[in-house]
Amino acid sequence: MxxxxxxxxxxxxxxxxxxxxxxxxxxxxxxxxxxxRGAKNLVTKAMVAALLGEEPSLLRQVPDISDVRVVSGLLELHGVKIERDTETGDLHLDPSNVERAHMAEINAHAGSSRIPILFCGPLLHRLGEAFIPDLGGCRIGDRPIDFHLEVLRNFGADIQKLSEGIRMHAPNGLTGAKVELPYPSVGATEQVLLTAVRAKGRTELRNAAIEPEIMDLINILQKMGAIISVDADRVIRIEGVDRLTGYSHRALxxxxxxxxxxxxxxxxxxxxxxxxxxxxxxxxxxxxxxxxxxxxxxxxxxxxxxxxxxxxxxxxxxxxxxxxxxxxxxxxxxxxxxxxxxxxxxxxxxxxxxxxxxxxxxxxxxxxxxxxxxxxxxxxxxxxxxxxxxxxxxxxxxxxxxxxxxxxxxxxxxxxxxxxxxxxxxxxxxxxxxxxxxxxxxxxxxxxxxxxxxxx
CATH class of the missing domain: 3.65.10.10 (Enolpyruvate transferase domain)
Known part of the structure; x- marks a missing residue:
C-alpha cells in the first residue's frame, strides 16, 4: 500500500x-x-494529466477527498508512483513506468466515479489502449458518455463496447480533430484537452467550457509543454506535440x-x-x-x-x-x-x-x-x-x-x-x-x- x-x-x-x-x-x-484547498473539479483532472508527461509532476494543495483517493488508486493500478505530504497536501506523481491494468481491478477501484473516461486519451497516447468500466457519479441528471466516445473516435480511437466496460485502441496513434460541442460541457472540454495535446496536428474545439478549473487545467498542460490558445468566443485551439514533461502547480x-x-x-x-x-x-x-x-x-x-x-x-x-x-x-x-x-x-x-x-x-x-x-x-x-x-x-x-x-x-x-x-x-x-x-x-x-x- x-x-x-x-x-x-x-x-x-x-x-x-x-x-x-x-x-x-x-x-x-x-x-x-x-x-x-484545491478544487475537486480541478485536482482529479490534473492528476490524470500527469499521465501525459514523461517526467514526475508535483501538484500542491490537494484536498484529502474520496474522489482524489479513487483517482490515486486508478493511477497506481497503471503504474504511477504517488506520494503525498499530508500536512501540505503536496502530491508527487511519477508516471515513468505506466503500464496496463486488469479490467477487474479498474472496475473495483473506479466505484461510482466518472473520472475514468478522462483516462482514455492519456492512456491511448502512452499505451495505445485504454479500458473504462460503467460510469457512476451523482444522480442529478443525464451525463451520457456517448459524446466522449464520439470525440475519441474523431481522434482515431477504435472503440469496442464489452459486457464489462469499454475497450479502446489507437494502433495508428491519435490525430487532431475539429470538434463542436452542442453545449459547453466541462467534461467534454476536458476530454478534448487531455486527448489533443499529444495528438498529431491541430485540434479546434468550438463552444468549449471556460470555467476557472478548465483554465487552470490549460495552465498545467502549458507548463508541461502543450500549445493551447483560448479565444473570446469559446474556441480553444491545440497544436499537438510529441512530448510533454511533468509540471509543478498549486491548484486553484x-x-x-x-x-x-x-x-x-x-x-x-x-x-x-x-x-x-x-x-x-x-x-x-x-x-x-x-x-x-x-x-x-x-x-x-x-x-x-x-x-x-x-x-x-x-x-x-x-x-x-x-x-x-x-x-x-x-x-x-x-x-x-x-x-x-x-x-x-x-x-x-x-x-x-x-x-x-x-x-x-x-x-x-x-x-x-x-x-x-x-x-x-x-x-x-x-x-x-x-x-x-x-x-x-x-x-x-x-x-x-x-x-x-x-x-x-x-x-x-x-x-x-x-x-x-x-x-x-x-x-x-x-x-x-x-x-x-x-x-x-x-x-x-x-x-x-x-x-x-x-x-x-
Missing amino acids: STLTQDAARAGASVGLDGDRITFRGGRPLKGRIEV FDRNEAASWASAALVTKGDIFVGGARQGEMLTFLNVFRKAGGAFEIEDDGIRFFHPGGELKPVVIETDVHPGFMTDWQQPLVVALTQAHGTSIVHETVYEQRFGFTDALVEMGADIELHRECLGGQYCRFGQQNFLHSAIISGPTKLHGANIEVPDLRGGFSHLIAALAAEGTSTVSNVGIISRGYENFIQKLEQLGADFTVEG
Whole structure:
C-alpha cells in the first residue's frame, strides 16, 4: 500500500462510509475559520494529466477527498508512483513506468466515479489502449458518455463496447480533430484537452467550457509543454506535440466548497472566514450573496462570510456555465433562501434533475414548489422536456428537525446546512457521499462550533 493510500485510509476512517449518520442539534450559529484547498473539479483532472508527461509532476494543495483517493488508486493500478505530504497536501506523481491494468481491478477501484473516461486519451497516447468500466457519479441528471466516445473516435480511437466496460485502441496513434460541442460541457472540454495535446496536428474545439478549473487545467498542460490558445468566443485551439514533461502547480482553490460554507454562515446567522478563497473566481456568487442580504469582507488570505443582521432578501437566480451562476452554488444557497422574506426563484439550466434534494427541505418545513416551466429567466434546453427544473422558494419558514438521507454531493451538504439551522434534532444518513468533495468536513464543523454526534 502506497503512502497516499495509507493516509487516505486513515483519513477516510474519520469520515465514515456511505451508511454512516450524523445527528445534529440545530439552531447554533457557525462561527470560526476553516481552510479550503484545491478544487475537486480541478485536482482529479490534473492528476490524470500527469499521465501525459514523461517526467514526475508535483501538484500542491490537494484536498484529502474520496474522489482524489479513487483517482490515486486508478493511477497506481497503471503504474504511477504517488506520494503525498499530508500536512501540505503536496502530491508527487511519477508516471515513468505506466503500464496496463486488469479490467477487474479498474472496475473495483473506479466505484461510482466518472473520472475514468478522462483516462482514455492519456492512456491511448502512452499505451495505445485504454479500458473504462460503467460510469457512476451523482444522480442529478443525464451525463451520457456517448459524446466522449464520439470525440475519441474523431481522434482515431477504435472503440469496442464489452459486457464489462469499454475497450479502446489507437494502433495508428491519435490525430487532431475539429470538434463542436452542442453545449459547453466541462467534461467534454476536458476530454478534448487531455486527448489533443499529444495528438498529431491541430485540434479546434468550438463552444468549449471556460470555467476557472478548465483554465487552470490549460495552465498545467502549458507548463508541461502543450500549445493551447483560448479565444473570446469559446474556441480553444491545440497544436499537438510529441512530448510533454511533468509540471509543478498549486491548484486553484475550491470555489464550490467556499460558496457552501458561505451559505452555511448565512442560514445559521453565523460568521465564517474561508481561508484560501479568492474574489475573482467567486465574483458572480458574491453579487448574489450580497443581494440576498449576506455580507462579506475580502482579505488577502481568504473571504469572511457573515449574516449582518436584519432580514434576508429574495433573489432570482438562473444557473449557467461560467461566467454565470454555477449549478453547484444553487443547492446550498436554496437553504438560505428558505429564510428570506419573500419569494425567490431558481431556474436550473445545467442539470435537469438537481432539485431532488428539496424534498427533504419541504419535510423540514420549507415552502418550495417545483415547476417544469422556465421561470425567472430565459427559455432553456429543458423547457419542453417535462423536467422539474425551476423552483419557487417562499419564506421565511421555520425549519424543524427530520431524518434525512443524502442523495448526492452538493444536495447532501445542503442537508447538513438545513440540519444546522433547524430547530430540534436531525439525523442525516449516507453522509459518506459528502466526503467526495468536502475535505475533513466533520472536523471543520467542529471548528465552527456545530453541535452534532457522528454515529457509525
